[in-house]
Amino acid sequence: MNKAITDGLVFNPPLFEDGLAAWSSQDGLPGSDTYATAGNAVIVPADQDFASCLELLKTEGTQKLRSMGRTPILTGCYLRVTARVKAVSGNFPAVRIGAYPIASNGSGISGLAQFGPDTQLAAYGRVETVTAIIGTGTRGGVDMGWDNRVANAHIGIDLTGPNGGVVRVDDITIEDVTGAYLRTLMDWVDVRDYGAVGDGVADDTAAFLAADAAANGREVLVSKGTYRLTDHVTFDERVRFEGTVTIPASKRLSLVQNFELNSYIDAFGDEEEGLRNAIQALFNFTDHDTLDMMGRRIQLTEPLDVQAAVFDKDTYANQRKIRNGQIDINGGPAFETTVVSASASYDSTEPRRLTNVQNIANIPVGALVTAGTGVGREVYVTSVNVANNYVVLSNPLYGAPNTQTYTFRRFKYALDFSGFSNLQRFTLQDIEFLMAGQSSGVLLPANGLIFHFKDCFFTGPKNRAITSHATGCQGMLIDRCQFLSTENTLRVQDRETIAFNVNKNDTKIRNNRANKFRHFGVIGGSGHIITGNHFFQGDNETLGQRSAGIVFAEAQAKTVFMSNYVDNCYLEWTNEFDPNPDFSAELSFGGLQIVGNIIFSSNVPSSYAPIHIKPYGAGHYINGVTITGNNFKTIKGQALNRVDLIDTTFATLDRARFNDVNVHSNTFHAVAKQFQNPITVPIVRGSAATNWEVDLTDFLPFGGEARVIQAVMPEGRVTNGGGATVWHMPYGVPQVNNDRQSVRLTWPEAVKGKVFVTARCDAPT
Known part of the structure; x- marks a missing residue:
């Protein structure tokens, strides 16, 4: 910093040869005595050492020489005053720099230092250089450390010691030495002082590393310019960017002391480039496990390929997190869905492969697979083997023909992790994805464990909010997130967006909120805990259609669905990921607990049911x-x-094999037939009869048969036709009539009265 250069300020007092009326023998204030008419001062036009100079006879105890002009004193600015002096004759005085501080109103300020150190003259004709530093701070090395009351100063010299000596004084100079002086006093160093050029062409890598090494606890300043880096650069000290840097994609900039997004945006001068490089650093050094977006909204003009940004690795298992910001999609061609159609063959003995795939080189990994028949919901391309002409799928098909045409749609995602072959323990927290129908949200890595979404907003995804195209969803956690559809004005049957899907086991989906998607979740695998969520999918149609909120796509769900608010959508349980969907020797529909939920609907027809089981093959x-x-x-x-x-689109259930069906303690409002198992119902006969029957169709879950009579208990007397009490017990016959949903009690004689019968649709094991 140099105010004489940057702001054009004039610090130097006038030359002596311009007249002694500008020089005071007192403090320099207006009206003080000058040397213009003094008998002890004269201008010497030519001196062998000084050229033109002032010759002064010391006549007072402290002989003052002060400029009548005002030298500006600026906060943070340090001035070095220099006077060159030599003794000519008489006694040898001492010389020092003197200055009189004044306020902005021109009045003097007392109590502040007014002179620097003495220099004793000791030989005639020997030139001595006398200096002092003036500044607005009491730093080491500052001779006159003033405060911010000082606005100007009258600067010159003092002669002290014995009178009678004659001295000559060269013109006094004042320099702004703030830049050089504060290099060791200020809390920053500039990369330019260590050789950085900043022209975008020269390699400034070594200069950056040298500046960081020299900082030693101070901040590094990257001053204005464009700095080309060609290798990894790590700043161990804090760094501040006024200029910007460029660096190859294979190299990284690591900011150890200020690792947050704002610093990277400042460093690269671009939000997207800053985010990419910050993510690269997140995966490549161990000082930080979290990238803080500092509440910034970052506009993406293209999908951010996270693995490409990291560049040098496609596996990672240490905990890492990105948090606290917004990602705003600035839509364009880069976010357009890629669509490829191709004929392919399928064989259920290789349930996750399509073979003999036409046009295979154009099929992208992560694409959604659809076809005319046999493809379940949310089946994706996991990998493509061009050399051997096959595509690996995220889930088996449920009955695809040997050959058919498939459509592959590759959605584009704000954050795309699909380039990682394995990524574990990664967290996105407090991030709002502002998609506005322009892109999808997050595509998970191919494989991994415990990918965690926490307190995120997914607003307006074009196709999907979260997609798993392989097994990167293993143990996934989705906590306290909001999923806001862009299709909320559409009828239910016209919607296509899905909040998330799961292919593997052990996810925790907790305390989320989602509105008006086609499905909230399509869930394969097993071992899931889904709790505390509120998802609603209604529309304004009168007696309108509804879609599945959650699709459980594996027959053996092994899942707890508890304390959720299921609003105008239903739960659907299928086996659509079974390559041989007809029942064989595997476990059938089991392991699902639906406990303590609010299951609500409005403006739906009487045929609507909030819990569906949909077998894709016979015998289940x-x-x-x-x-x-x-x-x-x-x-x-x-x-x-x-x-x-x-x-029953594909098949029905084998009701005669139901096992371990526990349906009880539910409450119903405006439901005609309220299912329960076991079910206890009364049978009342007003006239004597030997056979008493009761139809349990209205009660038995999922059309189950009345397979077991557990108990028969009379209420009051059972009497015969003559009114005598009958003490005999009947025997029971389950599975009566064609639908096998009735039970019959047969008495030893014709009787009348009231009994309660408890029956079950499942047999004891």
Whole structure:
């Protein structure tokens, strides 16, 4: 810093040869005595050492020489005053720099230092250089450390010691030495002082490293310019960017002391480039496990390929996190969906492969696979083997023909992690994805464990909010996130967006909120815990259609679905990821617990049911389900006929094999037939009869058969036709009539009265 250069300020006092009226023998204030008419001062036009100079006879104890002009004193600015003096004759005085501080109103300020150190003259004709530093701070090396009351000063010299000596004084100079002086006093160093050029052409790598090494606890300043770096650069000290840097994609800039997004944006002069390089550093040094976006909104003009940004690795297992910011999609061609159609063959003995694939080189990894038949929901391309002409799928197909045409749609995602072959323990927290129908949200890595979404907003995804195209969803956590669809004005049946999908096991989906997607989640694998979520999918249609909020796509779900708010959508349980969907020797539909949920609908027809089982092949049955403590309620439309339904599009269930079906303690509002298992119902006969029958169709879950009579208990007397009490017990016959949903009690004689019968649709094991 040099104010004489940058701001054009004049610090030097006038030359002596311009007249002694500008020089005071007192403090330099207006009206003080000058040397213009003094008998002890004269201008010497030519001196062998000084050329023109002032010759002064010392006549006072402290002989003052002060400029009548005002030298500006600026906060943070340090001035070095220099006087060259020599003794000519008489006694030898001492010489020092003197200065009188004044306020902005011109008045003097007392109590501040007014002179520098003495220099004793000791020989005639020997030139002595006398200096002092003036500044607005009491730093080491400052001779006159003033405060911010000082606005100007009258500067000159003092002669002290014995009178009678004659001295000659060269013109006094004042320099702004702030830049040089504060290099060791200020808390920063500039990379330019260590050889950086900043022209975008010269290699400034070595200069950056040298500046960081020299900082020694101080901040490094990258001053204005464009600095080309050709190798890795790590700043161990804090760094501040006024200029910008360029660096190859294979090299990284690591900011150890200020590792946050703002610093990287400043460094690269571009939000997207700053975010890419910050992510690269996040994966490549161990001083920080979190990239803080500092609340910034970053506009993306193209999908951010995270693995490409990291560049030098495609596996990573240490905990890492990106948090606290917004990602705003600035839509354009880079976010357009890639669509490829190709004929391919399928064989269920290789359930995750398409073979003999036409046009295979154009099929992108991460593409959604659809076809005319046999492809379940959310099946993606996991990998493509061009050399051997096959495509690996995220899930098996459920009955695809030997050959058909498939469509591959590759959505584009704000953050695309698919380039990682394995990524574990990665977290996105407090990030809002502002997609506005321009892009999808996040594509997970191919493989991994415990990818965590925490307190994020997914607003307006074009196709998907979170996609797993392989097994990177293993153990995934989605906590307290908001999923806001861009299709909220569409009818349910016209929607296509999905909040998330799962292919592997052990996810935790907790306390999220989603509105008006086609599906909130399509969940393969097993071992999931889904709790505390609120997802709603209604529309304004009168008695309108509804779609599945959650699709459980594996028959053996092994999942707890508890304390959720299921709003105008249903739960659908399928085996659409089974390559041989007809039942064989595997476990059938089991392991699902639906406990303590609010299951609500409005303005729906009586045929609507909030729990569906949809077998994709014949012979399946229920082999373990718990549906307890739920609140089923509908308003405005028609009362529901019942809440359970078997979707027989492909097949029905084998009702005769139901096992371990626990349905009880639910509450119902505007539901005609309220399912329960076991079910206890009364049988009342007003006239004597030997056979008493009761139809349990309205109660048994999912059309189950009345397979077991557990108990028969009379209420009051059972009497014969003559009114005598009958003490005999009947025997029971389950699975009566064609639908096998009735039970019959047969008495030893014709009787009348009331009994309660408890029956089950499942047999004891």
